[in-house]
Amino acid sequence: MTHKNDIILLATTIVYKDVSRTSLKQPGVIKLLYLAAAELKKNPVLNIKFKKETSKKNLRTRNGVTTLLDLYARHAAEYNYTHSFANQTDVTVLESTPEILNELIDNENNDHIHLIQTNALSGAIENFLRNFLNASGIICNNIKSLIESAKKIQAIFVAPKELYNHRTKKIYIGNI
Secondary structure (H helix, E strand, C coil), X not given: CCCHHHHHHHHXXXXXXCCCCCCECHHHHHHHHHHHHHHHHHCCCCCCCCXXXXXXXXXXXXXXXXXXXXXXXXXXXXXCCCCCCCCCCCCCCCCCHHHHHHCCECCCCCCCCCCCCCHHHHXXXXXXXXXXXXXXXXXXXXXXXXXXXXXHHHHHCXXXXXXXXXXXXXXXXXXX
């Protein structure tokens, strides 16, 4: 059984990191983001602390890299950051966590792009980000501040594999 923090970490990684080389299925991504958002809502305090930064010097440039956050930000910009894509009511995910994880990656069509800009995907991303930021103690009053806050966290977010790959003395102890 998958631990709730693992689901949140996976969702965060999918939103913040470049997943363009992975054939993710959009319905699976949407369900995963809603599942992670529901876990964040149940456990609103994650004790995630982020250093308040007033300058933008720590924001890194990701030339040509598209993340789900970038996709959502582009979609929100089309509406001048005034339109919320998130459902006003809670979305209930009926599938179990293993079922969602099994339908997340399309192993048969590795070259097929499955993630396209839709209201459903943008709504799932927005819902996850709101809950993630709330659990981090960051309250956003509008879409623009939501995206700006999420991008600041994206700039400092490091996935566990990146930590391993950038160590100088590596000792492999197994999968995490």
